[in-house]
Amino acid sequence: xxxxxxxxxxxxxxxxxxxxxxxxxxxxxxxxxxxxxxxxxxxxxxxxxxxxxxxxxxxxxxxxxxxxxxxxxxxxxxxxxxxxxxxxxxxxxxxxxxxxxxxxxxxxxxxxxxxxxxxxxxxxxxxxxxxxxxxxxxxxxxx
Numbered sequence: 001x002x003x004x005x006x007x008x009x010x011x012x013x014x015x016x017x018x019x020x021x022x023x024x025x026x027x028x029x030x031x032x033x034x035x036x037x038x039x040x041x042x043x044x045x046x047x048x049x050x051x052x053x054x055x056x057x058x059x060x061x062x063x064x065x066x067x068x069x070x071x072x073x074x075x076x077x078x079x080x081x082x083x084x085x086x087x088x089x090x091x092x093x094x095x096x097x098x099x100x101x102x103x104x105x106x107x108x109x110x111x112x113x114x115x116x117x118x119x120x121x122x123x124x125x126x127x128x129x130x131x132x133x134x135x136x137x138x139x140x141x142x143x
Contacts, residue, residue, distance in 0.1 A: 011043055012038065012043050012044070012045055012110045012113060013043060013044050013045065014044075014045045014113065014114055014117045015044055015045065015046050015047070017046065017047050018034075018036055018045055018046065018047055018114070018117065018118070019117055019118065021034050021047050021050060022034060022073060022118045022120075025073065025075055025089075026075070026089065026120050029053060029075070030052075030053055031050050031051060031052065031053065031075070032051045032052065032053055032054070032055045032056065032059070032060070032074070032075055033050075033051040033055065033057075033059070033060040033063075033072060033073060033074045033075065034047060034049070034050050034051070034072065034073050035047070035048040035049040035050075035051075035060070035063055035064065035070050035071070035072045036048055036070065036071040036072065036073075036114065037068075037070055037071075038069075038103075038106055038107065038110060040106065045071070045110065045114055048063075048070060049063045051063070057074065057076075057135045057138065058135075060072060060074055061130060061133070064094050064096075065096075066096055066098060067096060067098040067099055068096075068099050068100075068103060069093075069094060069095045069096070069099050069103045069104060069106075069107040070094045070107075071091070071092065071093055071094070071107070071111070071114055072091075072092040072094060073089055073090065073091055073092070073118060073121065074089070074090045074092065074138070075087055075088075075089055076088050076089070076090055076138055076142055078139070078142055078143070080143070086142075088122040088123060088141075088142045089120060089121050089122050089123075090121070090122065090123045090124070090125060090138060090141070091115060091118065091121045091123070091124045091125070092124075092125045092126075092127060092133055093107065093108075093111050093124070093125070093126045093127070094127055094133070095107055095108070095126070095127070095128055096128055096129070097128050097129070122142075123141050123142070125137065125138075125141070
């Protein structure tokens with residue numbers, strides 16, 4: 001098995017693929033978003049889906065399941081009122097109401113551990129419903 005980063009509080013491990021994909025998104029801008037999932041059997045946080053540089057926020061929203069939890073990071077590019085190009089990375093903890101209680105608890109207790117591994121996140125959102133993480137929410141937070 002490749003190197004993994006242990007999250008002491010939950011006994012979960014974050015695979016090096018998670019960190020490597022995040023670094024590619026952050027520095028090389030090859031990904032617009034990354035969705036992570038927890039495999040309860042192996043106790044690993046792994047990459048579930050990667051969105052290409054040309055994909056948008058609606059693609060990220062469509063990739064999140066309606067009945068299971070996920071973590072996601074999104075690289076939001078925008079232009080300020082001073083005409084400066086900026087980029088902010090959002091961490092989204094997705095826990096829809098239809099997901100199992102065990103999954104909600106597992107994702108909630110593991111969230112801080114994955115956040116520590118993914119260095120450079122600017123904002124965090126917790127969402128149980130698509131309206132709590134809509135594009136307008138992202139825009140408002142970034143400015």
